[in-house]
Each structure stands twice: as structure tokens, then as C-alpha cells.
Amino acid sequence: MDPTSHLRLSLGFVATVMNMLFGTDRGRKNLLSPGAIEILYTSYFSPVCMGDIAGMLGVTPSSATDLVNYLEREGFVRRVQDPDNRRVIRVVPAKKGELWLLETEEKIYGFLESRLSRLPPQERYLFASLCSQFTGVEDEMTFISEISAFKKDRESVKIPLITYKDGNLLRLEEVVDKRYETDPFPYSSKESSVMFEKRVPETVEGIQDEITAAAYDIMQRGLRDAGLLPVDDLIKETQPGDNGLEIGPGPGYYGLEWVKKTDGTTLTGLEISPAMIRLATNNAISYNLNDRVRYQEGNALMMPFEDNLFSLAFSNGSLHEWEDAGSVFLEIHRMLQPGGRVMVTDLKRDLSPEIFSFMQGSCSSEEIKKGFETSVRAAYRKEELEEILFKIPFSSSQVIAHPYGLVVLARK
Known part of the structure; x- marks a missing residue:
């Protein structure tokens, strides 16, 4: 099997497991939708105000309000006034929301630790480093920036796999085998260009006004x-x-x-x-x-x-x-x-x-x-x-x- 298909299977397994751990595989039986989970996690790790949520989720303001109303009604979050600007309403986790998040993270960390234990100790660090290079994520800020960037151009990373023969769609495995049969890595790497090659000095007087x-x-x-x-x-x-x-x-x-x-x-x-x-x-x-x-x-x-x-x-x-x-x-x-x-x-x-x-x-x-x-x-x-x-x-x-x-x- 080519490396990309091998990785696709592995990531498919991880994605399926994560859905199970979050409970989103149960459909309507799950208390929290993916959007509600994103609100809960975001509010737990950083301040988030009501006006930010629609843009964050890519939904209408009324849909965002409905999600927050549901979370508040079920006791997962609270609305509070920003102490520095009383016109701004922030969404913060309630005790029930914090407990749900921590119980979920217990299962996620348990899954990760059990799978890492399959690797020799020296390979665990290497695997973590390779995952960081693969995702571009090294910490909380790079996680947020990579998610934000991917949301903007999620359609631009696809490769052509839809192929017809005699009016019929070819099966995925047939198209994939054809793509990788001569070159296992046909995708041309796009090196991150230096945005500003030459240094242009800024003001040396600071912000005066x-x-x-x-x-x-x-x-x-x-x-x-x-x-x-x-x-x-x-x-x-x-x-x-x-x-x-x-x-x-x-x-x-x-x-x-x-x-x-x-x-x-x-x-x-x-x-x-x-x-x-x-x-x-x-x-x-x-x-x-x-x-x-x-x-x-x-x-x-x-x-x-x-x-x-x-x-x-x-x-x-x-x-x-x-x-x-x-x-x-x-x-x-x-x-x-x-x-x-x-x-x-x-x-x-x-x-x-x-x-x-x-x-x-x-x-x-x-x-x-x-x-x-x-x-x-x-x-x-x-x-x-x-x-x-x-x-x-x-x-x-x-x-x-x-x-x-x-x-x-x-x-x-």
C-alpha cells in the first residue's frame, strides 16, 4: 500500500475513535453537537464573546445564539459581562461544562498514552515531532492559526480523484492505485515563502499619540x-x-x-x-x-x-x-x-x-x-x-x- 493511503487509513481510524470519545457518533443521542463542543473547548481555553462565535463556527449569528442558548440551558456554559467592557458578553464554561471536558480529555489522553506505549521510548519523541511537522501545530497559538487558515481554504487542498470510464465512476481504490503506482509522493511541496525578504525599519519613537x-x-x-x-x-x-x-x-x-x-x-x-x-x-x-x-x-x-x-x-x-x-x-x-x-x-x-x-x-x-x-x-x-x-x-x-x-x- 502506498504511504498516503496508509496514512489515510490510520487517520480515518483516529478520526473515528475521536468521534466515539466525543460522543458525536451517536447522532441525536449525544448531548453536544460538534459546534457546541467547539464553543465549550474554545471558552475553556481562551476568552470568547458572543460576537465572535458566529464567525468562529461559520454560521449565522442566530444559529450561534441558539447553540449558546442550548449550552446555557443544559448547564454547560454561562454568560458573563466582560469586567473591562460591560457591553461585551463573554461565554465561559459552567462547572458541568468543565467536568464534561475533563472527563472527555481523560479518555482522549488514555487513548493516546495506550497507543504511544506501543512505540519504543525513543520513537515516541520522534513520532510527536513528526506529527508537529505534519500538522504545523506546536502549541495553542499555532493550533488556532492552522485551524483558522484551513477553514479559509479547505477546498484548495483537494486532488482530482473523480474519474469516469464509459460513463461510470471508477472506484476510489482503483483511482488511488493509478495515482501512486509510479510516484508515491506526486504532490509538489509548496515551500513557505518568506513574506518580507528585506527588513524595513519601523518608527524609532514608539507610539506617541x-x-x-x-x-x-x-x-x-x-x-x-x-x-x-x-x-x-x-x-x-x-x-x-x-x-x-x-x-x-x-x-x-x-x-x-x-x-x-x-x-x-x-x-x-x-x-x-x-x-x-x-x-x-x-x-x-x-x-x-x-x-x-x-x-x-x-x-x-x-x-x-x-x-x-x-x-x-x-x-x-x-x-x-x-x-x-x-x-x-x-x-x-x-x-x-x-x-x-x-x-x-x-x-x-x-x-x-x-x-x-x-x-x-x-x-x-x-x-x-x-x-x-x-x-x-x-x-x-x-x-x-x-x-x-x-x-x-x-x-x-x-x-x-x-x-x-x-x-x-x-x-x-
């Missing part, structure tokens, strides 16, 4: 609420009592979440935009952290701090705006204490079209969408950052690429 700053604040707050700020990764680089420097904090949520979740830490945020400093200062007050956090206006090319002052320096999403990244990294090195650590996360210029489309679609306004594209155009690629860091006297440094950005880790 109040209206755009407020829109950016809303977007960053949404990323925080969805758990999409890499705070947990930063905490892994943290030591108790760290004196932290954040370069380009914007409205401050990344650093504020870090301070809130760590013991004895203090934070200084260096920001070039007065509008952002005002927002960040107000946000620090709302976090009740203004005694551990301060913000200072300044340019990262000439930071107004003494040598060996900070034990940790970090930034999220501002690297592409640095006027001269090499000079900024030298400044960071100067201000770090011996043994001090660096973590810088940002976009990358060679995003896949699927990830780019998903991330841009998540932006809250047309102005922010345009700004996102200019930010991607201004971002670096892995090899470009490695060349910059090679010239900085860190005792160690590395650049890690993931599907939607880059991470710089370094130590003085």
Missing part, C-alpha cells in the same frame, strides 16, 4: 487576558529578588504580570513614549504594584542608568523598534550585574502566511493591523540576530526561533 496608544493598550490587555504574553517563560529565567529592567514596556502588562507573580522583585521600565508611560503608570496603580515598579522616559541607545545595576533585563515586542539593536544590547550588557540574565522576545520577519494572517486578524483595529504589518517588516530573522549577538561580550547567548517569533537568551 494618545488614541493609538489607547488602542494598543486594549490589544495588549487582550493578549494578557488570553494568556499569550510569555510571562511564564520569563519567570523561568527569574531569581528571587531580581532587580529587573524592561526595555519598551508599552502599557506595562508584561512586566506587571512578572512582578505580580514573583517574590521580592522590582522593575524599572524604560519607555520612549510619554503616552505609554502614562498608561503603564496607571496600570501599575491598578495592579497595586506602584511601590515596586517605576517607569522612566528615555532612549535605549543611551540608557540613563549606572553600570552593573540590574540582575535581569527583558523586553517583549519592542526589539524590532530599536534604532540600533547592537548598541542596545551593548547598553544592556553594561547595566547588567555579573551573571545577569537577558530575555528578549519579539516577532520574526519570516512568519508563515498562516501565522501572519491569524495574528493580524487578532488585532483590534485597522490602525493596529497596519502597525502589525510594519512591525513584522521591521523584525529580524534568526541568523540576523545571531550575527548581532556575536559582537556583544555576553558569556553566553542564543537565539531560539518558534513559529511566531524569536527569543534571545543571554548572560553576562
Whole structure:
């Protein structure tokens, strides 16, 4: 049997098993339809509002409302007001919905563990890695972006299998055997093209006007609420009592979440935009952290701090705006204490079209969408950052690429 048909049988088996585990093989006897299950899972893992559900499912608003009404009536979800905008109604799982999801996941994980146990230990990691390459899914964000992209062009991936002979349709196995008899892999691979080959520097003055700053604040707050700020990764680089420097904090949520979740830490945020400093200062007050956090206006090319002052320096999403990244990294090195650590996360210029489309679609306004594209155009690629860091006297440094950005880790 050719490899593609072999894979088709295996995936058909997995799809059938998953339908059984979700209960969708029982038809009307099942309490939850596929659409209801998608609402329940989406609301469990990320905030979802009523206005998003119709687009998410590809149905009319009235059909989406009917599904939510059913889930609420059966006790699986609740409607709640968004605490930041009382006009927005969010859908969240009720206890019954959470229990259903967890019981279903017990069965799914049990199935996966039992099947993985058939493989030798070293092959389990290889299989998981190959599955990630096959699907393009490495984490929650890439899962969402790949699903979103596939929904848009689900009809474009088909191959011609409908064949007539003497007015009759040929059977599937006959057509498939013919397709693969000389070449088991006839599909031409479409390499993901680099969307923006040449780097185009963005503004070096940050977001200065109040209206755009407020829109950016809303977007960053949404990323925080969805758990999409890499705070947990930063905490892994943290030591108790760290004196932290954040370069380009914007409205401050990344650093504020870090301070809130760590013991004895203090934070200084260096920001070039007065509008952002005002927002960040107000946000620090709302976090009740203004005694551990301060913000200072300044340019990262000439930071107004003494040598060996900070034990940790970090930034999220501002690297592409640095006027001269090499000079900024030298400044960071100067201000770090011996043994001090660096973590810088940002976009990358060679995003896949699927990830780019998903991330841009998540932006809250047309102005922010345009700004996102200019930010991607201004971002670096892995090899470009490695060349910059090679010239900085860190005792160690590395650049890690993931599907939607880059991470710089370094130590003085």
C-alpha cells in the first residue's frame, strides 16, 4: 500500500475513535453537537464573546445564539459581562461544562498514552515531532492559526480523484492505485515563502499619540487576558529578588504580570513614549504594584542608568523598534550585574502566511493591523540576530526561533 493511503487509513481510524470519545457518533443521542463542543473547548481555553462565535463556527449569528442558548440551558456554559467592557458578553464554561471536558480529555489522553506505549521510548519523541511537522501545530497559538487558515481554504487542498470510464465512476481504490503506482509522493511541496525578504525599519519613537496608544493598550490587555504574553517563560529565567529592567514596556502588562507573580522583585521600565508611560503608570496603580515598579522616559541607545545595576533585563515586542539593536544590547550588557540574565522576545520577519494572517486578524483595529504589518517588516530573522549577538561580550547567548517569533537568551 502506498504511504498516503496508509496514512489515510490510520487517520480515518483516529478520526473515528475521536468521534466515539466525543460522543458525536451517536447522532441525536449525544448531548453536544460538534459546534457546541467547539464553543465549550474554545471558552475553556481562551476568552470568547458572543460576537465572535458566529464567525468562529461559520454560521449565522442566530444559529450561534441558539447553540449558546442550548449550552446555557443544559448547564454547560454561562454568560458573563466582560469586567473591562460591560457591553461585551463573554461565554465561559459552567462547572458541568468543565467536568464534561475533563472527563472527555481523560479518555482522549488514555487513548493516546495506550497507543504511544506501543512505540519504543525513543520513537515516541520522534513520532510527536513528526506529527508537529505534519500538522504545523506546536502549541495553542499555532493550533488556532492552522485551524483558522484551513477553514479559509479547505477546498484548495483537494486532488482530482473523480474519474469516469464509459460513463461510470471508477472506484476510489482503483483511482488511488493509478495515482501512486509510479510516484508515491506526486504532490509538489509548496515551500513557505518568506513574506518580507528585506527588513524595513519601523518608527524609532514608539507610539506617541494618545488614541493609538489607547488602542494598543486594549490589544495588549487582550493578549494578557488570553494568556499569550510569555510571562511564564520569563519567570523561568527569574531569581528571587531580581532587580529587573524592561526595555519598551508599552502599557506595562508584561512586566506587571512578572512582578505580580514573583517574590521580592522590582522593575524599572524604560519607555520612549510619554503616552505609554502614562498608561503603564496607571496600570501599575491598578495592579497595586506602584511601590515596586517605576517607569522612566528615555532612549535605549543611551540608557540613563549606572553600570552593573540590574540582575535581569527583558523586553517583549519592542526589539524590532530599536534604532540600533547592537548598541542596545551593548547598553544592556553594561547595566547588567555579573551573571545577569537577558530575555528578549519579539516577532520574526519570516512568519508563515498562516501565522501572519491569524495574528493580524487578532488585532483590534485597522490602525493596529497596519502597525502589525510594519512591525513584522521591521523584525529580524534568526541568523540576523545571531550575527548581532556575536559582537556583544555576553558569556553566553542564543537565539531560539518558534513559529511566531524569536527569543534571545543571554548572560553576562
